[in-house]
Amino acid sequence: MRFFKSLSTGERIQLFILITYIVTLLVLVVNVIFFWKQYRSTQLLNKPLCAVKQLTVDSALEGKNIIKTEKIDKAVEGKPKIKIAAVIKNFGKYEAKKVNITWNMVALEGKMDKGKFIGWEVKGTTEQSMISTNLTVLPEHEFEQWIKFFEKKDLDELVNGYQKAVDVNISIKYLNMDNKTETYNCTYRITKMLLTEEYLYEVSLIRSISETEGNMSLNFNEFIKMIILPFIFTLISVIGALWYGNIGKPKLVRDPSPDETLDAPIGTLRRRSLRISVKNVPSKYPFVIRQTAVSCHGNIVFLDENKKPISKPMQIRWADSPEPIKQLIDNQNNIITLPEYNLVRLSKYIDIPPDESVLCDLAIRFVNEADAYGWCTDSYFKNYRHLDYKLDQGSYFAKITIITGDSTTELPPILFSNPTNFENFELG
Secondary structure, eight states: OHHHHHSOHHHHHHHHHHHHHHHHHHHHHHHHHHHHHHHHHHHHHHSOOEEEEEEEEEEOSTTSSOOOOHHHHHHHTTSOEEEEEEEEEEOSSSOEEEEEEEEEEEEEEEEEETTEEEEEEEEEEEEEEEEEEEEEEOTTOEEEEEEEEEEHHHHHHHOBTTTEEEEEEEEEEEEOTTSOEEEEEEEEEEEOOSOSSSOOOEEEEEEEEEEESSOOOOOHHHHIIIIIHHHHHHHHHHHHHHHHHHHTSOOEEEOOOGGGEEEEEETTEEEEEEEEEEEEOOOOOTTOOOOOEEEEEEEEEEEOTTOOBOSOOEEOOBTTSOOSEEEEEOTTSOEEEEEOHHHHHHTTOEEEOTTOEEEEEEEEEETTOSOEEEOOGGGGGTTTOOGGGEEOSEEEEEEEEEEETTEEEEOOOEEEEEOSSGGGOEEO
């Protein structure tokens, strides 16, 4: 409470907008999570779900899971056969349409290290095929789909203890109620650890995964109500907060003033200094905090009459800052001038409160001299005449760029002239 009382009216409004934004964002997140969970739960309950219930490896001889078809009866006649089959079931509450089943078998070889089994290594695909196409499977229905018949001795050559095994990869694709393709993939591993004549094959599920192509469709009204509207309100809050925070930001402009030209001596030399006035005029609105332009600094580039640069950037010097020099008396009582480095930095940075102006040095010319010079902090150490910013007689523009915080202001080019007559060295 003490913290809240210490805030100004504008700061309280900003705090209120920030809290509103956070609360709205939290409501949006909660609504999205809740709605998505509900929707996913409903979809999972109602959509079709085709999968492999189990993979069987059985004898295909008479009297043991025999499949009564002429083709298979002939194939198993008089020989011990092994049937590999998958039981396919629709576990969902909606019919699965256009069911396609594909499979392949991958031969594996056991890897040994110092007589110890360490894993399986793929040796290649033995067979692959599509066995059912465009079926329709009703909810809670299942059927057995045979995959492959082997003579027992042939399968035993592929499945043999820790030396060899077979992976059966099965893929089922079908359409759900939104006519989007669902895919179920699984891998079963067939092994036989007991080398007997019995049909003792072990089948284990290695992996299974179900995927949906594309995104689930949402109910439009619920989507608008629970996602779009909170998002719009949140967006409005964010834009409002950003707009409000920028209303009172610093705005730097040139402020024409009669004090922009200074006639004053430097030592015994008469000089004329051209300066421009920079003013901070942030917008005025009720309850808006008008901000100070902090650590203003920048540069000046001199342009010719065609507004083409004729100098490199010159760092701004603020006219009201202290001179960056100190004077000492040596042993012969001579006055010597040395740089004061703390004041060098001070002369390049300044704060400008709202509705206040500061003067920025531009150029200087000494009486009885034809040339003018750009004026900056380094000029004090260049005999007041910095040759990098020498200006012959003629007309020029000054392009001034000022930086405060993360914003940059470029003032309109300022016209000034350096004519033959010293008295006419002026702005405009």
